[in-house]
Amino acid sequence: MIYLAMDDTDNLESRGTGRLARAIAVELSRRYHVMGVTRHQLFVHESIPFTSHNSCAVIHIQGDSGMDDIFDTAKKLMLDDFVEGSDPGIAVASSRQVNSGVVAFGQDAKCIVVNQERARSVAANAGIRLEGLGGTEGGVIGSVAGIGLAASGSDGRFLLRGRNRELIGPQPVWALLSSGIDQVMTIDGRLVNDGMIAIRKSPTPSFVQGRAVLFVEESDGGYVALKRP
Known part of the structure; x- marks a missing residue:
């Protein structure tokens, strides 16, 4: 798997990092198998400058070749x-x-203030191509941080996964599962295999x-989709 991460791409008047990441994912999907785009919430603190919610986005690409082309394509678009x-x-x-240092950095970035010096050092030690x-x-x-969190496999939510952006309004479970979503589950861990799901926007x-x-x-006799952090 290849992870392409980006952050701080916007200001208050421009489109957010998530929207830009989705646009880049669409472009990359012309040549690569894009598995999805995830959003990862980072630490919110008065000493950390951010536009709205201090989140980053990661594009997941199946395979292990073409990283230079992927990076250069995304860099140009950014x-x-x-x-x-x-x-x-x-x-x-x-x-x-x-490596474990990258994962630890991602976890720390969710709960404490981390700096550029450490980010660059972690990336260099892991051989990760990084650029401001x-x-x-x-x-x-x-x-x-986004790379460490995405690689952990258990953080954040999908902004883009299969055809999830096409599903708006109430949807049967089968439609959600056929769109690229792997499971529908209640918050107490019960799998939902049928019925209707109310969706405010597209499911994430x-x-x-x-x-x-x-x-x-x-x-009300059915289910409502939740938007998790």
């Missing part, structure tokens, strides 16, 4: 989309490069043990 006031960073790594693309280059922090399944799991809760 530079073409650069907006003043943003501090973008980008990183790419294969699953075999993600403007501003303060603060996005390198979220980019390295959680990333749990390498699977896309849409969590739901019972409501």
Whole structure:
């Protein structure tokens, strides 16, 4: 698996990192098998500059070749989309490069303040290609963290997974499962195999043990899809 991560690509007036990541994923899918795009929540603290929610995005690509092309393609698209006031960073790594230091950095970035120096050191020690693309280059922090969190297989939620963006409004469980979502499950761990699911926008399944799991809760004889962090 190849992980392409990006962070701090926006300002208050521009489209968010998640939307940009989805656009880049669509472009990369012309040549690679894109498995999905995940969003990962990072630490929110007054000393950390961020646009809205301090999250990063990671594109999951099946395979282990083409990393330079993937990085260069995404870098160009990010530079073409650069907006003043943003501090973008980008990183790419294969699953075999993600060592315990990268995973630990990702976990720390969720609960404490981490800095660029450590992010760059962690990336260098793991042989991960990392680059800041403007501003303060603060996005390198979220980019390295995103790789560690995505590679863990159990963090964040999918912004893009198969055809999930096409599903809006009430959906039968079979439609969700055929769209690319692996499981529908209640928050107390019960699998849901049939019935209707009310969806406010498009479903954003959680990333749990390498699977896309849409969590739901019972409501008025049916179920309502939940949006997990």
